[in-house]
Amino acid sequence: MINLILTCMLAGVIGAWVITTLIARIKAKSLLVKAKERLVEADEEVEKKRREIELEKKEELHRIRSAFEKDTEEKRDELHQLSKKLIEREEVLDHRLEELEQRNKKISTEEQKLEKDKEITKDLQTKWREELERVAGISTEEAKRSLLESIKKEARNEAAQIIQQVEKEARETANKKARKILAIAIQRCAVDEATDTVISTLTLPNDEMKGRVIGREGRNIRTFEALTGVDLIVDDTPETVVISCFDPIRRKIAEVSLERLIADSRIHPARIEEIVEKTKSDIEEITQEEGQRTAFDIGIPDLSSQLTNLLGKLKYRTSYGQNVLQHSKEVAYIASIIAAEINADYVEAKRAGLLHDIGKAVDQEMKGPHASIGAHLAERHGESASIVHAIAAHHEDQTAEAILAILIQIADAISAARPGARKEVLEAYLKRIEELEQIANSFSGVENAYAIQAGRELRIIVQPQEITDGDANELSRKIAQQVEKELKYPGQIKITVIRELRATEYAK
Numbered sequence: 001m002i003n004l005i006l007t008c009m010l011a012g013v014i015g016a017w018v019i020t021t022l023i024a025r026i027k028a029k030s031l032l033v034k035a036k037e038r039l040v041e042a043d044e045e046v047e048k049k050r051r052e053i054e055l056e057k058k059e060e061l062h063r064i065r066s067a068f069e070k071d072t073e074e075k076r077d078e079l080h081q082l083s084k085k086l087i088e089r090e091e092v093l094d095h096r097l098e099e100l101e102q103r104n105k106k107i108s109t110e111e112q113k114l115e116k117d118k119e120i121t122k123d124l125q126t127k128w129r130e131e132l133e134r135v136a137g138i139s140t141e142e143a144k145r146s147l148l149e150s151i152k153k154e155a156r157n158e159a160a161q162i163i164q165q166v167e168k169e170a171r172e173t174a175n176k177k178a179r180k181i182l183a184i185a186i187q188r189c190a191v192d193e194a195t196d197t198v199i200s201t202l203t204l205p206n207d208e209m210k211g212r213v214i215g216r217e218g219r220n221i222r223t224f225e226a227l228t229g230v231d232l233i234v235d236d237t238p239e240t241v242v243i244s245c246f247d248p249i250r251r252k253i254a255e256v257s258l259e260r261l262i263a264d265s266r267i268h269p270a271r272i273e274e275i276v277e278k279t280k281s282d283i284e285e286i287t288q289e290e291g292q293r294t295a296f297d298i299g300i301p302d303l304s305s306q307l308t309n310l311l312g313k314l315k316y317r318t319s320y321g322q323n324v325l326q327h328s329k330e331v332a333y334i335a336s337i338i339a340a341e342i343n344a345d346y347v348e349a350k351r352a353g354l355l356h357d358i359g360k361a362v363d364q365e366m367k368g369p370h371a372s373i374g375a376h377l378a379e380r381h382g383e384s385a386s387i388v389h390a391i392a393a394h395h396e397d398q399t400a401e402a403i404l405a406i407l408i409q410i411a412d413a414i415s416a417a418r419p420g421a422r423k424e425v426l427e428a429y430l431k432r433i434e435e436l437e438q439i440a441n442s443f444s445g446v447e448n449a450y451a452i453q454a455g456r457e458l459r460i461i462v463q464p465q466e467i468t469d470g471d472a473n474e475l476s477r478k479i480a481q482q483v484e485k486e487l488k489y490p491g492q493i494k495i496t497v498i499r500e501l502r503a504t505e506y507a508k
Contacts, residue, residue: 025446093464200243200255204262210234213241213258224267227276228254248316249287266290286423287312294325298332298354299347304381310361317360327415335411339404349407352390355383356408359391370397432487439482443475457494458483472497 026191080247082179206429214221214234221232230245232254243258246249257279261267263274288305291312295303303311314325325440332353339349359366366373375392379385393405397466433451436458440449445466461477467475483493 022407058242065218200251202241202243202255202258202262204239204241208241209239209262210241212265215269216269219269220267220272223272224254224258224276230254230259231260239463249283249313250320252316253283256283275347284309287315290315290325294329294354298329298350300351300354307355307358307381307383309375310358310377311354314357314360322416324357324360328354330415331356331408331411334414335407338410339407342403344403348384348386349404349411351383352387352404352408353411356394356412358392369395369397371397435487436483438494439486440479440480443479445471445475459495459496459498461498461500464499465498467499469499472499 062466115320123410150357204213212220213224213232215223221234225232229250230243231249233242233244235242241258243251243254245254254275257272257276260275260279261272273421288309289312291303291308291310294311295301295308311325311328314328315323317324332350335353336346336350339346355374355378357370357374358377359372362373362377371392371394371495375388378391379388385400386404389398389402390405390408393400394408396409400409421494433455436451436455437449440446440458440460445462446460447463448461452456452459457477462472462475476495479497480493483495
């Protein structure tokens, strides 16, 4: 029974395996058929793509061939046109060459004629020369020398006239250029007019303060004058005292000290001494700061501290009423502008202009002209030799040997002579006018002399019977030299000599 069951099971397993194997073979055959079908389809697709690609290649080749043929045809046409133009140019050149050959033949013929004419002319000249020598009685060489002497004389006269004309034009051009440069310098340098004097006036709160300033038996005013070195003038003018001193630093110290004493109201010798000492210390600081500020404004930050301090002192110094510090700044600006216009060293010119009057800060303490003192101070404090020379020569105490010294002289004269720069005492002004007229009247042939334009022009009327036109020029030159020798004045004085001859007759 068991064997039967096992046999049945074995038969079932074998049957199942057989069936499965058959099914697998059937599926494999089916897949193989489908694969073959797909392979056939793929071959057909590849063939189709290959045909399309070949077709596209043929079309592209056809298009390229057409474009190439078209370009070739265009190039061929261009070459044909160029060839045609070259042929035409060759024809033109051939024609011109023929014309040139004809011209050369004509020129050769003309040259031959000219040679013949030259020979004929030479023969004629020889005959004419011989005839002229026979008629004139002199040889050709003698006539040539005479003619050359005449031509030389005429050439010398013409050369002299040309030289005079050139010199005149050069002077006019130089004057125009100089006036332009000076105008530019003055235009770019605008400063205030001078207002400083040698006295200071203080207003008191009341007349009772005058008594306190004077003190018992005048001890306060004597102490104040002894400590400050000024003259304190207390007169009948109500509520006013006057400080007088030629030293501007002393005058400023006295002015500030007196203002502080009046504000404090405690005025006695000990307090005066304390205030004056405090004011001196403050003024020194102020002058140092003013010097540093000026150097910075001008653009010279490397100035030594000693020169900076002296520069600050110039704030309280005046010359003919003109503030010296303001004048120094103005000279620095003008000198630098002129130097820039003539392509000189404008930085060095600015430095020399600022320091040119530095000697005025100590000329009350040292002997000698302020130009020499300033040059000594500049040299001692490390300034260059050119700047030292410019300072020493700016008033012609030394001969100007460099362009920088001449620039400083010019800028100093411009700053001092401009209208409103300096004030002059009326008596001195009238005396200078009188001396000008006296110098002119001292010459023979002068009828009248008038000083006009505040003494900047001298007009002289001469007697026409004694002075000729040529003498008038010489007279103006001599008077100018005499004025330069005897008078001192800012700027320049114009000398004009007028000669007029009038003939009058009456018809009866």
